[in-house]
Amino acid sequence: MSADDVGHIPVLLDEVVQSLAPVRGECCIDATAGRGGHASAIAARINPGRMLLIDRDRDNLAYASARVRDAAPQTRVDAVHGDFRNVAEIARNQGMCADLLLADLGLSSNQLDRADRGFGFQQDGPLDMRLDQSAPNTAADLIATLSESDIADVIFQLGEDPFARLIARKVAQSRSQAPILTTAHLARLVREAYGSRARASRLHPATRTFMALRIAVNDELRGLEALLKSVASAARSMDGGWLSPAARVAVISFHSLEDRQVKRTFVSLADEGLARRVNRKPLIAGDREISRNSRARSAKLRTITLARTP
Numbered sequence: 001m002s003a004d005d006v007g008h009i010p011v012l013l014d015e016v017v018q019s020l021a022p023v024r025g026e027c028c029i030d031a032t033a034g035r036g037g038h039a040s041a042i043a044a045r046i047n048p049g050r051m052l053l054i055d056r057d058r059d060n061l062a063y064a065s066a067r068v069r070d071a072a073p074q075t076r077v078d079a080v081h082g083d084f085r086n087v088a089e090i091a092r093n094q095g096m097c098a099d100l101l102l103a104d105l106g107l108s109s110n111q112l113d114r115a116d117r118g119f120g121f122q123q124d125g126p127l128d129m130r131l132d133q134s135a136p137n138t139a140a141d142l143i144a145t146l147s148e149s150d151i152a153d154v155i156f157q158l159g160e161d162p163f164a165r166l167i168a169r170k171v172a173q174s175r176s177q178a179p180i181l182t183t184a185h186l187a188r189l190v191r192e193a194y195g196s197r198a199r200a201s202r203l204h205p206a207t208r209t210f211m212a213l214r215i216a217v218n219d220e221l222r223g224l225e226a227l228l229k230s231v232a233s234a235a236r237s238m239d240g241g242w243l244s245p246a247a248r249v250a251v252i253s254f255h256s257l258e259d260r261q262v263k264r265t266f267v268s269l270a271d272e273g274l275a276r277r278v279n280r281k282p283l284i285a286g287d288r289e290i291s292r293n294s295r296a297r298s299a300k301l302r303t304i305t306l307a308r309t310p
């Protein structure tokens, strides 16, 4: 495993470690193992402890578990291919009671950079975008089956693109001639829908459309909602066995709709006296981190410590 093939720089790494404050012998769930950047830093601190890695992407999961085992040889590492919306069930099946839980949402840079995964528009590839490659529906399937107005709603609500209706119209016109199966085809349609407005846009015109489709294909907002519900139930002792009474829970989000969900859950648990917020405001990356990792620009980290009566 060389530094080159990691393909992803973990965001807010120092902040995550400081906020979660891992201690020797503890148990951690990394619900989005990715390339194991955060997990290996945490594992080195809990070593000898226990680490449960979850990811929807089998390649990332295998990579992360090898990396974490290297970083913390005396730590027990279990890897489960699955969706974090089932975190409580996965943890219970593994007999895990976690002191630490981390979710670093979205996708990793190596996923974005691989043309065959279809997440990006910089290179041409199949219009796929599935985080779990065994999931049934790709972005091409969504584009083929949603109505024009549903496509517009997805691009407007999840991508906040003001030209969503124009883009959906272009897509509908084009798919009536031939199916839209590649990232380059979709990116060209978005650019055409923007027309001369593309020149005024700081971002590539397809950025928001691609992000919106990815979130829709992977049902990401509902997955996050389920994860947060599981944490809230554990904090309320309704389903507490998988999280320790004083567990620390950290979520890194990259989208305002995700951050809103995290903030709402954490504030209401704090208001009920069931958790303490580690920071009132989300932690964000400084200029230095952003200059070496542009992905960090939109990252927001929120952390709570549960205060459940054991």
Ligand SMILES: C[S@@+](CC[C@H](N)C(=O)[O-])C[C@H]1O[C@@H](n2cnc3c(N)ncnc32)[C@H](O)[C@@H]1O
Binding pocket: 008, 009, 010, 011, 031, 032, 033, 034, 035, 036, 037, 038, 039, 054, 055, 056, 057, 060, 082, 083, 084, 085, 104, 105, 106, 107, 108, 131, 223
């Ligand atoms: C931003 S990356 C995590 C990077 C990781 N923290 C690191 O330092 O390498 C997000 C990862 O979460 C995975 N993922 C996204 N949504 C998921 C979900 N609902 N359940 C499980 N894994 C998910 C993606 O496949 C990806 O590997």
